[in-house]
Amino acid sequence: MAVPWHPRPVPEATINRLVLWNVDLTLVDVSIVTRDAYAEAFRQVTGRPLVKLTQHNGRPDSEIIFETLAINGIAAEDEHLPRFLDALATAFAARRGRLAKEGRAMPGAREALKAVSRLDGTVQSVLTGTIKSNAVHKLTAFGLHKHLDVEVGGYGEEVYPKATLLQVAQGRAKRAYGAVFDGSNTVLVGDSARDVQAARIAGAAMIAVATGRSLPAELHEAGADVVLPDLSNPSEVVAAVAGLTSPARKAG
Structure with missing residues (x-):
């Protein structure tokens, strides 16, 4: 079943940030359901029960x-990845x-997405290790998809390093x-x-939120431009996004 998405329509002439x-x-915590789905996919692909699931820690599903x-x-083996991805989606x-x-939904996630969507010329999408269908299910369950154009995002079934x-x-x-x-207009x-x-490798700006398994000190040390405790202050998130971006160039 197709999952609806509702990106904010942005006139081409006003676009200035991604x-x-x-x-x-960052936006949701659905770890219980995710582990259960992994266990089911593992059983389907291997015929054995899942004993141990490695931690995600920002890594792609692949x-x-x-x-x-x-x-x-x-x-x-070669066929394991496509079979596992299909089984995981199902x-x-x-x-x-x-x-x-x-x-x-993580504290402030809904309000932060809505507030950033009000910034003139902003296109919001996702960059996630989760495969696309599962990411959209996660976002839709909490109404977070409404301000995102999921079609221009990057997802876990695409076997690239996250910077790529x-x-x-x-x-x-x-x-x-x-x-x-x-790098001048992407956050x-x-x-x-x-x-x-x-973000550092790709040359993009980075706003880190200390809501995962990385401590604030680790996020600072890794090179984040801004580190926030969470997303609970939408004005703070908007100010960080606006301060780290400058107008985009028209494509030639």
Whole structure:
């Protein structure tokens, strides 16, 4: 079943920034349902019960899958990744009704997305290690998709380092909105040191929130431009985004 998304319509002439959001532990926490879906996918693909699931820590599903196979004693083969991704999508979709009951939106996430959407010329999307269908289910369960254009984001089934995935998302936004997005007008919002490292490598600005497993000191040390305790102060988030961006160039 298709999941609706409602990006804010932005006239091409006014576009001046791209804001990319990490999903897990930045916008939502649905770890119980995610682990359950992984266990079901693992059983379907390997015929064995899942004993241990590696921590996510900002890594893409493709990387998590290979490590989870390894730590559970399964030698990875070529067909494992596509089969596991398909099984994970199916298992997660079957559990999407549990997301709002057993998960939560992170404090201030809804208000921060809404506030940033009011910044003139802002396009918001996601840069996440989660595969696209599961990311959209997570966002939709809490009404967070309303201010995001999920079509220009970067997702966990795409086997790229996260810094490269950020550049892929910039290219998609360029094609969709007709503006050039680069380090001067792109901001990543995430919770892990890996997110910060990806932004640094890609040359994008970084707003880190200490709502995941990385401590504020680790986020500072990794090179975040701004470190916030959480998203509970929308004005603070908006000020950080506005202060880290400058007008985009029209695509040539």
